[in-house]
Amino acid sequence: MSIAVLIAVHDGLVLAADSASTLTVATPGGLGVANVYDNANKIFNLVKGEPMGCVTFGSGSIGSASIGTLIKDFRKKLTHPKAKDQIGFDLGNYKMERVSQLLGSFLSDECTKLKEAALQKNTNIGLFVGGYSSGESLGEGWAVEIREGTALAPVKLREKQETGITWGGQDEVLKRMILGFSPSLFEILAQISQPPGNPQEVERQLAPLLISRLQAQLVFAPMPIQDAIDLGKFLVHSAIMYSRFLPGAQVVGGPIEVSAITKHEGFKWISRKHYYDQSLNKEPIHVICDEQRAD
Numbered sequence: 020m021s022i023a024v025l026i027a028v029h030d031g032l033v034l035a036a037d038s039a040s041t042l043t044v045a046t047p048g049g050l051g052v053a054n055v056y057d058n059a060n061k062i063f064n065l066v067k068g069e070p071m072g073c074v075t076f077g078s079g080s081i082g083s084a085s086i087g088t089l090i091k092d093f094r095k096k097l098t099h100p101k102a103k104d105q106i107g108f109d110l111g112n113y114k115m116e117r118v119s120q121l122l123g124s125f126l127s128d129e130c131t132k133l134k135e136a137a138l139q140k141n142t143n144i145g146l147f148v149g150g151y152s153s154g155e156s157l158g159e160g161w162a163v164e165i166r167e168g169t170a171l172a173p174v175k176l177r178e179k180q181e182t183g184i185t186w187g188g189q190d191e192v193l194k195r196m197i198l199g200f201s202p203s204l205f206e207i208l209a210q211i212s213q214p215p216g217n218p219q220e221v222e223r224q225l226a227p228l229l230i231s232r233l234q235a236q237l238v239f240a241p242m243p244i245q246d247a248i249d250l251g252k253f254l255v256h257s258a259i260m261y262s263r264f265l266p267g268a269q270v271v272g273g274p275i276e277v278s279a280i281t282k283h284e285g286f287k288w289i290s291r292k293h294y295y296d297q298s299l300n301k302e303p304i305h306v307i308c309d310e311q312r313a314d
Contacts, residue, residue, distance in 0.1 A: 021036060021037055021039055021040070021059070021061060021075075021076040021077070021079075021188040021189065021270075021271060022036065022037050022076070022186065022187075022188040022189055022190065022193070022254075022255055022258040022259075022271050023035075023036045023061060023074040023075065023076040023145070023147060023186065023187045023188050024036065024074070024184065024185070024186045024193075024251050024254050024255060025074060025147040025149055025160050025176070025184070025185045025186075026183075026184050026185075026238060026247045026250060026251050027149070027158060027159075027160055027176070027177065027181070027182050027183055027184075027185075027238075028182050028238060028239070028240060028241075028242040028243075028244065028247050029157065029180075029182065029240045029241065029242075030242065030243055030244040030247065030281060031158055031244045031247070031279055031280050031281035031282065032072075032149040032150070032158040032160065032279070032280040032281075033244070033247045033248050033250075033251045033277065033278070033279050033280075034062050034072055034073070034074040034147070034149060034251070034277070034278045034279075034280070035062075035074070035251030035252060035254065035255045035275065035276070035277045035278075036061040036062055036074050036075075036076070036255060036275075036276055037061075037255055037258065037259055037271050037272055037273055037274075037275060037276075038057050038058055038059050038060075038061065038272070038273030038274045038275075038276065038292065039055055039056070039057055039059065039269070039270055039271050039272040039273045040055070040056045040057075040058075040059035040079045041054075041055050041056075041079075041268070041270050042054040042055070042056065052267075052268040052270070055268050055269060055270060055272065056273075057272055057273030057274070058273060058274075058292065058294065059079055059085075059087070059273070060085075060086075060087040060276075061074055061075050061076065061086075061087075061276065062074045062075075062276050062277075062278050062291075063075075063087070063090045063091070063094075064094075064278070064286040065090070065093070065094055065097065065118060065122070065148075065150070066094060066097050066098055066110065067094075067098075067286075068285065068286075069110070069150070069285065069286070070150050070151040070158070070280050070281070070282065070285040070286055071115065071118060071148070071149070071150030071151070071280070071286065072148075072149060072150060072278055072280055072286050073090070073122065073146050073147060073148045073149070073163075074146065074147050074149075075090075075144060075145065075146045076144075076145045076146075076187045076188035077143050077144045077145045077165075077187075077188070078141070078142050078143055078144045078165075081126065081129045081130055081133070081142055081144075082129075082132070082133050082138060084129070086144065089125075089126065089129055090122075092125075093121075093122060093125045093126075096108075096121075096125065097110070097118075097121070098110065106121060107121075108121060111153070112153045112154075113152065113153050114152045114153070115148065115149075115150050115151070115152045115159050115161060116152075116161060116173060116175070118148060118150070119148045119161040119163050119173035120172075120173055122146065122148060122163055123146075123163045123164075123165065123170035123171070123172075123173060124170055126144060126163075126165050126170060127165060127168065127169055127170035130142050130165065130168035130169070131168070133168070139167070139168035140167045140168060141167075142165060142167065142168045143164075143165060143166055143167065144164070144165040145162070145163070145164055145165075145187045145188070146162070146163040146164075147160060147161070147162055147163075147176070147185055147187065148160065148161045148162075148163055148173070149161075149280055150280055150286075151280070151282055155179070156282060157179040157180060157282075158179070158280060158281075158282070159175070159176075159179050160175075160176035160177065160185060161173045161174065161175055161176060162174045162176055162185070180240075182238050182239065182240050182242070183238055184197065184237065184238055184250075184254070186254070188258075188271070189258060189262060189270060189271050190258070191261070192257055192258050192261035193254055193257070193258060196235065196254075196257065197234060197235050197237065198229070198230055198233065198234055199229060199230070199232075199233025199234060199235065200229055200233060204229075205218045205219075205221045205222040205225065205226070206218040208221050208225070209221045237250060238250070244279055244281060247279075248277055248279055248289050251277050252275055252277055252290075255275045255277075256275060258271050259271050259272050259273075259275070273292075274290070274292045275290060276288075276290055276291055276292065277289040277290045278291075
């Protein structure tokens, strides 16, 4: 389980997520939680040096390969010297819609490699892809969904000039905080109506009215990117604390990771965990000797 957030303002985009990954097992009473790991990676720079990234939620792997490993495999495809001919991606001139399409197709192809049909059917992944298309001054966000192992067409989250918050995963607390009501409300209202109604129909009729009256306006176009970063951290932290105090396993938790994507600075990590000590893994320093300079 997880929580994933994408915030869009005119200064840029913010991606935020928790780090929990839930291991479920089949029991006589259905699926049960065997363990919760707190170090899953859910935010990725799709091409290093380019203003594009994604945050993922849902299934944490496809077969034995983690989503983190697979997205890094996808990064290699995008940066391959022959990417333009092989997959129709030009690193010098690209659209974020095309990046989203390619990511969905790549993960869907990985699902088809699964030998067991049940594994493919149980693979459901959500991703929010954010970034700047070549030559554009405003960022954009796209939703990519892998449903039962098959990629659906990418969905644009909002027009470039529009701002807002998009979230996915264990989002009960965010819906209560931002929209102003729990998703369970419609089922309760349907049950107490005379005669009992259809929850989907009740939601269709009431949701727009409730959102227009109760939704908290937290994001505005001129919001500085630092404030959007703070908001992303707050939303993920709230989901983590909500999960912590609910009965049962804490399925949202671990370190909070945040990245920001802006026009001029590109993809930047704000907070990130490492499984290695950075002081022991310094980048190599390349020294140019006099002979090399002469050449």
